[in-house]
Amino acid sequence: MSIPESHYPARWWRVLPDGRIECDLCPRFCKLHEGQRGLCFVRKMEGGKMVLTTYGRSSGFCVDPIEKKPLNHFYPGSSVFSFGTAGCNLACKFCQNWDISKSRETDTLMDRASPDEIAAAAEKSGCKSVAFTYNDPVIFAEYAMDVADACHARGLKTVAVTAGYITEEARREFFAKMDAANVDLKAFTDDFYVQLTGAHLQPVLDTLTYLKRETDTWFEITTLLIPGHNDSDAEIEAMSRWILRELGPDVPLHFSAFHPDWKMRDVPPTPAATLTRARDIALQAGLHYAYTGNVHDTTGGTTYCPGCHAPLIVRDWYRIDDYKLTPDGDCPHCGSAIAGRFGAFGHPFGNRRIPVAMHREDRA
Template identity: 75%
Template sequence: MDEPISAAERYPTKYWHQLADGRIQCDLCPRDCKLHEGQRGACFVRGRAGDAMVLTTYGRSSGFCVDPIEKKPLNQFYPGSSVLSFGTAGCNLACKFCQNWDISKSRSFDKLLDQASPEAIARYAEKHGCKSVAFTYNDPVIFAEYAMDVADACHARDIKTVAVTAGYIHAQPRRDFFAKMDAANVDLKAFTDEFYVKQTGSHLQPVLETLRYLKHETDVWLELTTLLIPGLNDSSQEISAMSEWIVKELGTDVPLHFSAFHPDYKLNDIPSTPAETLIQARKIALEAGLQYVYTGNVHNLEGDTTYCPACGKAVIVRDWYEIKQYHLTPDGRCENCNTVIAGRYGQFTSQFGRQRIPVRIGATV
């Protein structure tokens, strides 16, 4: 039984249409949920109230935290800077391996302890020196209206915006949503539709369409993440096919992060990903032609480091989220050979480091 949608939760949305049989169809993502009065979509946070689709989590968050930008992960988007991160509840995918399942799979709003207006979020980020604000923890696609309003408030204060997303979204809302974003890390969860269907309840093709769109039709800085799960998406053949597709369709300069799975949610019977699997995956992707490939969730200095694709010198040496050496000019060129390193950069004077700071933000202050 769906939780009733109270009047206070009914924020109007744009992406829906009425069907001939009286139901309303949500047009935000490829799930195309068709709803009777009072029903919620698969994401749980978008539902029907009267003859309209509403968003029930506008201005409500599961929590705020100031992180290093490398934690998103974004390694080539203002390295060393801090980012104000937050999410809401719900998700439009059903990943059996979700590592934020307590938030993304929530069917109750008891997780939404913090309330904050878009202006309050932007003001906090500016006051505390955050270069950007990230919509993360759960997929911002499902709270698109809130995220886009926050983005407008941030841009008015010269704060950048970051979407951490699975990229499962229809074409028109995709244009509207990413027009407000400065950077995105997209989870490319696997490279077979079978994995997407069985493990996430979705499909691969819409994600590939989002990736092509971001790379070729926007100025959004794009990085990719693939969580490697033993026996499900970690074969050399699949990693090779995925890497070759990225090179062909997106280019060699899109950073790719391989991260390690640990047992969680509905996949508690699968062991954690060995570090060797990530190191081998990185080798395969580099051999396929990708210039920037990283390993995550394991301690691997080489896999954390950014290398110049021309001279091979380390231009950003990282240890976890801490930058140990930085050899880029303010406009993002290798100090050794002057080659442009893909990404977004500025004057590097200090770094936020590996700290993580939970914060509270009021609704209006």
């Protein structure tokens, strides 16, 4: 008898002496009785084992610019086939995708597709890569990893857009399948993580240092600046100096703008000046690449050569207006190597977002 995709056998769990099971995928270590689900809502104890209830099901598929992930140093101008599922293992009060990540209704997952069908659709769409995004792929790791294998078989790259809240064992297996990642470093204080995300800072820092020291995965960092909560000069400087010390100057750092949402509708939007100030602090701390996001800011979106400071990739939001890198990723003016993954640059995808129809589940 075949196992329904929605009841796919999960990994990273163990049986406890009292008969419950413990999920060892993320640092929450949820302990479940029969029929219970973890905080992420998609991992469940069923028949004495753990299952992933969203395998093969998605909240939708779209073709996006890679800059939207955001990744500015991973094949700039290319398109990426993006999808997510439902649920999340964090409880961010400021979630910008709350309708997906906070969903407790699996009926929101109207699209279904096998790993090979996703890879085939991405290839047919002319995409360079496939991104696991919209909600955190850590919680649907088995599905994402199987899709990654299917993508690699077709010569496609894989991208994880994640908060990096994952245990050591799962981290090693998950990121072995990922060519690139954007990691949300939501703040640089544990108080922020505890009070506004229901999680802790250290496991995220552990993920970042692991990616730098033990993998070939290209990664960039994004921090959503929330007025009055994580946007002080002191915190931004401390974070930038930690990145410089532990990860080096070449990891790109994106500062993006908050808009009132979910449970923080009383907090005002992030002023553009805050993003500019944060970018200046990061650059003054010694980082080579710092960007502003979610705003029209050509200066803040442009990649400059760390050697001669020439503008090499000029961007307005997700649109590339000028591109001067060599195919090897070098500055044509001084020869400095620009950190990242590059290749021949053709016509950029631009700032479009194209929905892709897959199999729709019958709700009759």
